[in-house]
Amino acid sequence: MVNNHSDDSQARLGILKALGYAGGSFISGESLSRTFGVSRTSIWKHVQALRGQGYGVESVTRHGYRLVSCPDSLTSLEVKRQLNSRIVGREVYCFDSVSSTQDTAFRMAEEGAVEGTVVVAAQQDEGRGRLGRSFFSPEGGLWFSIIFRPPLKPEACLPVSLMAGVAVRDAIDTAMGLPAVLKWPNDILVNGKKVCGILSEIVAETDAVHFIVCGIGLNVNVTPKSFPAELRPIATSLQAELGHQVSCTTLLCRVLEDLDRCYLEMLRSGPATAIAAWRAAPNIIGARVKLTAGEEVIGGKAAALDDDGALLVETRDGAQRRVVFGDVGLVGI
Numbered sequence: 001m002v003n004n005h006s007d008d009s010q011a012r013l014g015i016l017k018a019l020g021y022a023g024g025s026f027i028s029g030e031s032l033s034r035t036f037g038v039s040r041t042s043i044w045k046h047v048q049a050l051r052g053q054g055y056g057v058e059s060v061t062r063h064g065y066r067l068v069s070c071p072d073s074l075t076s077l078e079v080k081r082q083l084n085s086r087i088v089g090r091e092v093y094c095f096d097s098v099s100s101t102q103d104t105a106f107r108m109a110e111e112g113a114v115e116g117t118v119v120v121a122a123q124q125d126e127g128r129g130r131l132g133r134s135f136f137s138p139e140g141g142l143w144f145s146i147i148f149r150p151p152l153k154p155e156a157c158l159p160v161s162l163m164a165g166v167a168v169r170d171a172i173d174t175a176m177g178l179p180a181v182l183k184w185p186n187d188i189l190v191n192g193k194k195v196c197g198i199l200s201e202i203v204a205e206t207d208a209v210h211f212i213v214c215g216i217g218l219n220v221n222v223t224p225k226s227f228p229a230e231l232r233p234i235a236t237s238l239q240a241e242l243g244h245q246v247s248c249t250t251l252l253c254r255v256l257e258d259l260d261r262c263y264l265e266m267l268r269s270g271p272a273t274a275i276a277a278w279r280a281a282p283n284i285i286g287a288r289v290k291l292t293a294g295e296e297v298i299g300g301k302a303a304a305l306d307d308d309g310a311l312l313v314e315t316r317d318g319a320q321r322r323v324v325f326g327d328v329g330l331v332g333i
């Protein structure tokens, strides 16, 4: 486990943030020691530890310390240093490897983890996808799960999952400059190929949600050559589309901040805001689709997103089908 929530890590995060706010100017050891209520020797020890974690902290006699560089590492400290959010990312746990961040987040949620807790792994051994599929999640990607505890009835929770798709799509589009499209329920496609999948799992009673674990798998720096053969024609990565590597940490923070904004908005104004945001984003509405529901395969057109997040599909005979659960393939892509 890369994360720890000791007083030491809190102090180190505080020192990094203070040096960051100083914007490259020096802060004296005395000022830091006053701010954090510890001795100057203790500040020095924290700075040494930060250097050991890859942070470039310059120290000059009579001037103090200044931050000159930060490592591009997927650690709780670095995520928290960059992150500016209220709920999503209140706690961040980064692991080198787990079976599935869904399982880890589930355990934490059951043990009372706060809403907004994020579990990230550099790789997963048993990544899970929708509909009982496995999910390819080697090193180079961004695999993470977030715990939500929305004050909603279980049947009103589909918008939480749709909201996650909207936030990730937005981050890919605006931060990476890639035209990304939402495929119901919340796969994200770039140039017709999948870069991101989202799996939301819920623990609820008849009329109350205990928690939702929203798992997001984003192919960031995974090379398509390393994809299993069956994925190569249908999946891609940000690196492959952009022609260069992307910082997983920076992208993660961007996605978490977008999610935080969408979630706060949803808490304020209700799930309809997530539905409206999904409808407003580039999506597959209007496209020809092949709908797989259990054994049945139906061809038709994605007609609209219903108010509860279900997909309305217009079948060839002119009938309308409401899809709440299932898989939708795009015809001709």
Ligand code: BTN
Pocket (backbone or CB within 6 Å): 099, 100, 101, 102, 103, 124, 126, 127, 128, 129, 130, 131, 133, 135, 137, 142, 143, 144, 145, 187, 196, 197, 198, 199, 215, 216, 217, 218
């Ligand atoms: C899908 O496309 O079917 C959904 C894929 C969801 C994958 C993510 S990766 C992080 C989290 N942990 C998992 O085991 N699955 C989700």
